[in-house]
Amino acid sequence: MFADYPLYLQENEDDPLVIAKLFDPCGSATWFLLEFDRLEKIAFGFVVGLAKDELDYINLTEMEEVEQGEGVVAEVNLPPFLGEPLL
Numbered sequence: 001m002f003a004d005y006p007l008y009l010q011e012n013e014d015d016p017l018v019i020a021k022l023f024d025p026c027g028s029a030t031w032f033l034l035e036f037d038r039l040e041k042i043a044f045g046f047v048v049g050l051a052k053d054e055l056d057y058i059n060l061t062e063m064e065e066v067e068q069g070e071g072v073v074a075e076v077n078l079p080p081f082l083g084e085p086l087l
Contacts (some may be wrong), residue, residue: 007035007044018045022063031058 003064010016020043022031026050035044041060 003038005035007042008036010034024049034082 005017005019016034018032018034019036020033022033023029029047029081030049031043031045033043033045043058044055045058046055047058047074058081
């Protein structure tokens with residue numbers, strides 16, 4: 001399903017579709033992914049809860065490597081129409 005939302009697909013949309021939500025269960029950050037390149041593991045989306053809210057590219061390989069005590073990493077919520085694993 002993520003192949004249907006490659007990078008730059010929604011860049012001219014007034015109201016782009018969120019294809020996945022990632023969140024830090026130990027912190028305040030939440031990432032709303034709009035587009036995704038599975039080969040490069042790069043997404044484009046909106047992040048809230050860090051120093052400032054912003055649209056930016058998100059390196060999912062880096063996110064996979066961040067552990068916060070007891071092996072906790074970012075969790076993923078997929079909309080019901082996207083039932084496949086993100087990573």
